[in-house]
Amino acid sequence: MxxxxxxxxxxxxxxxxxxxxxxxxxxxxxxxxxxxxxxxxxxxxxxxxxxxxxxxxxxxxxxxxxxxxxxxxxxxxxxxxxxxxxxxxxxxxxxxxxxxxxxxxxxxxxxxxxxxxxxxxxxxxxxxxxxxxxxxxxxxxxxxxxxxxxxxxxxxxxxxxxxxxxxxxxxxxxxxxxxxxRDMVLAKQVAPHRPPAGLPPSDPDALREALDETVAMLTAAKRPMILADVEIHRFGLQDELLALAEQTGMPIATTILGKSVISEGHPLFAGVYEGAMGRAEVAEYVEQADCLLMLGCFMTDINLGIFTAKLDPSRCIDATSEDLRIRYHHYSDVRLDDFLRGLTARSLTLAKGPPPPHPNQFGSTWVADNNAPVTTGRLFARLNRLLDKSMTVIADIGDSLFGAADLSMGRETEFISPAYYTSMGFAIPAALGAGMANPGSRALVIVGDGAFQMTGMELSTIVRQGLNPIIIVLNNHGYTTERFLLEGPFNDIQEWAFHKIPEVFGSGLGLEVRTEGELDAALEQAVANTSSFSLLNVHLDKYDRSPALERLALRLSQIV
Structure with a gap:
């Protein structure tokens, strides 16, 4: 019953x-x-x-x-x-x-x-x-x-x-x-019923053979490594991933969808792999692996840097919740969690390749040039300094996402973005959802002016629920990523005084930012304001763009 x-x-x-x-x-x-x-x-x-x-x-x-x-x-x-x-x-x-x-x-x-x-x-x-x-x-x-x-x-x-x-x-x-x-809501049960016992397990024979083939590939490799993606997040397998990596010494790179699945300060972290949008040393390190264990990966155009990534399927083990492919062999009915735990249980001894690169994308210090206009690159460098383990980073699409890809995530820092579907307007309502799910983690929301104009009034519910996100509006007067693709007046939008929006709700802190000195002071005020949301209206040149978007433009110019 x-x-x-x-x-x-x-x-x-x-x-x-x-x-x-x-x-x-x-x-x-x-x-x-x-x-x-x-x-x-x-x-x-x-x-x-x-x-x-x-x-x-x-x-x-x-x-x-x-x-x-x-x-x-x-x-x-x-x-x-x-x-x-x-x-x-x-x-x-x-x-x-x-x-x-x-x-x-x-x-x-x-x-x-x-x-x-x-x-x-x-x-x-x-x-x-x-x-x-x-x-x-x-x-x-x-x-x-x-x-x-x-x-x-x-x-x-x-x-x-x-x-x-x-x-x-x-x-x-x-x-x-x-x-x-609506006339079925109160319909009564007519026969005994029991809830299900749980999800079905893996096929034991398929799992054993898949593990045998995977172990053979990994132990024969001279430079094995892991590429971890979104399904490690979705199935809550972060601890299992880390246990396998630390046991074997395999470095871990993530995709942009899988960002924050491992602490980016961990010695085995090799960087965010995203083709041309990523750092060249990370792409080179991943693509030189002679056996790439891909765990929960979605090979989307964004994850692959608009398909500028270079991964050889014959050197890949691609394990997801829906399919397991080893080179060109497919195994059915093998659960991702069973596969990952099964590999750890084999207690593998693997060859150690060169240590992963650990460049500091933003430098060790950030000192405001008080009267200098804020640029996108300098903004993200300052936000990187702001991050701590208590924060959840939520990035909308476009340069909000590209710039945030370079931020350094700690072990307990969440990174949330619609990095594949890339629907504008995700970030503000997402701050509501993330805040309700984990009220102990403060959201740092990075959103473009165009995306904010679509869904930003969900701040009303954020106020009602007593949440306190810090919202950074990249006010670059329109759709900057589209300007990079094809310029035209269709990329322009109406200017909003975003910093005055708290007056509409009778709650929140609004701050206008044009210079680095104002940015530094505004972020300090926002961090101190824990009783309501804080919104920074950061004015940027409409043709300015993040280092990640610059990298993509450079690589594409060599192809097109």
Whole structure:
């Protein structure tokens, strides 16, 4: 049977202790998986479920827009391992699509809950509000951007469908979708049901053979090393990664999506590998490895520096949650965690290559030239000095991301960015999600002026929740990365007095920055202001760009 807390609940939140309902079973399963918050906006098709959530131990976090709820939930999942967003039918759900597509692309397990018209309301196919084309339209859209989906339209199958879909979120670390017709929320269980025991293990024979072949490649190599990526984050395998590296002495490079998976001060850390966007000495070090153990890697264009990376598949062992490829051999049903722990259990003795490069990208000191205009390079050098282990760095796309790639992350510092899907406007709502998931870590948010104009008003919810991020707005008067690709007036945007935004909310600290002296003083004020958000409006030349973007421009000029 379902757990004893899965009780029948009326619309006003009162409970009948006899028979569990679809809605309450769903809420109990979410709570059992460790969820403490659900992001969203209420609407009439989901109000009964909202009332039940309100009566549960899970806190509802209301936001200003559905797409922002998705971005916040995405960041929450990246920090805590799982998240949930709850919205109404079509007008709410379809507004959520872009942020859920990004979560799918970057393997962030967000559970999407949506209400919909009751089954009894659908007789004769009426034109009900929010409906688009057919009643199944929203479900069909989310089928394309989630790893599992279901409409809970039958109490006989609903409990098993809830378990199947939630298990897929845990197994594949991608979004899932559950739609609940509003007259099904209080539908009672009609047959005994037990929650699943857990995820299936690896195929033992496939795992053993894969480990044997991997060990043979690694022990024959003269310069083996590890390239770690996003799935190490998503599956919480950082400790296992470090144990393998320290046992074998293999250096570790990360991709930009995997940044902060290991402390960048660790002696085995070899740098962020990102093709032409990365530092030349890091690219050379990785590409000279004669056996590259790739763990949880996504070989995207951004991770590979717009495909300027040079990796030979015949020297690679590519292990992800969805596939294991050794040279040109593929193994099915081998879990990433089992593979990583299995390698450590082999107690390998491997050849030691040259130590990894450890250049200081920003130099050892930063002294303000008080009257000098702030440049992008100098800004990131100062931010690098600001970082400490209590911070979470959240970078929006464009030069916010490229510049932040050079920041040095400590072991306990999180780095969050939509570095593959690269949807503008991620960072501010992500600061909400990350702050709710880990209120003990202060967010340093780096966002362009264009991206802020898209979703920056989610600061309203940040104020409401009492969070205190430090927000750096790169005010370069438009879309700088696009200017680098193709200049035109379409890259210009309306100037905002970003530093005056706290006046709108009646909370927060706003500071305007034009010179290095003002930057230094503003950051000191922001760090000291722990009671609310701080926003620095940093004026930059519209053609200025970060060192990482400069590197990419130089390498591409040699190719094009």
């Amino acid at each position: 379902a757990t004893s807390t899965a009780l029948d609940t009326a619309r006003d939140g009162t409970k009948d202790p006899d028979v569990p309902t679809v809605g309450q079973y769903l809420i109990d399963r979410l709570h059992a998986l460790g969820l403490k918050h659900i992001f969203g906006i209420p609407g009439d098709y989901v109000l009964t479920l909202y009332k039940m959530i309100e009566a549960s131990p899970i806190e509802l976090v209301g936001v200003t827009r559905e797409d922002n709820a998705g971005f916040a939930a995405d960041a929450y999942a990246r920090v805590s391992g799982l998240s949930c967003v709850c919205v109404t039918y079509c007008a709410g759900g379809l507004s959520l699509c872009n942020s859920i597509a990004g979560a799918y692309a970057e393997k962030s397990p967000v559970i999407v809950l949506s209400g919909s018209p009751g089954l009894s309301e659908r007789v004769r196919n009426p034109l009900l509000h929010h409906k688009v084309k057919g009643f199944e339209t929203q479900f069909e859209v989310f089928e394309k951007i989630t790893v599992a989906s279901a409409v809970l339209s039958d109490p006989i199958t609903a409990f098993g469908e809830i378990d199947r879909v939630l298990e897929a979120a845990l197994r594949y670390k991608r979004p899932v979708y559950l739609e609940i017709p």
